[in-house]
Amino acid sequence: MTDSxxxxxxxxxxxxxxxxxxxxxxxxxxxxxxxxxxxxxxHEVRSDDDRATEPAEWTRREAHEVRGGRVTKVGGSR
Numbered sequence: 001m002t003d004s005x006x007x008x009x010x011x012x013x014x015x016x017x018x019x020x021x022x023x024x025x026x027x028x029x030x031x032x033x034x035x036x037x038x039x040x041x042x043h044e045v046r047s048d049d050d051r052a053t054e055p056a057e058w059t060r061r062e063a064h065e066v067r068g069g070r071v072t073k074v075g076g077s078r
Contacts, residue, residue, distance in 0.1 A: 003033040016051070023051040028058070036066045038076070055075075 006027040017021050025047045034042040035051045048053040063075045 002035075005031045005033070007031050020051045023047060023049040025049075025052055027053050027061075038065060040065045 003066060009027065011024050011026050013022060014025055015021055025045055028044050030042045030044065032042060034040075041064045042060055044058045045054045045061045046056060046058045048056050060075065062073070064071050065074050
C-alpha cells in the first residue's frame with residue numbers, strides 16, 4: 001500500500017517568448033510512502049494552456065527515491 005502526501009503546489013509562467021509568455025504551468029511535489037519503509041519524492045507538472053509544452057495531465061518531471069538512507073534520482077521527463 002502507498003500513502004501519498006502533497007508537500008507543495010505552485011504555478012509559474014516559465015516562458016519568455018512573446019508567443020508563450022502568459023502560459024501558466026502548475027507544479028506539485030508529492031511524497032509517496034510505502035509499507036516497506038521507502039519513500040519517493042516526485043515533482044509533477046501540467047498545463048491546460050495550449051501555448052505551454054507541458055501536457056494537460058499531471059506528468060512526472062523528476063523523481064527521487066529514498067531507500068536505506070540513500071537518495072537516488074530515478075526518473076523524469078527532462
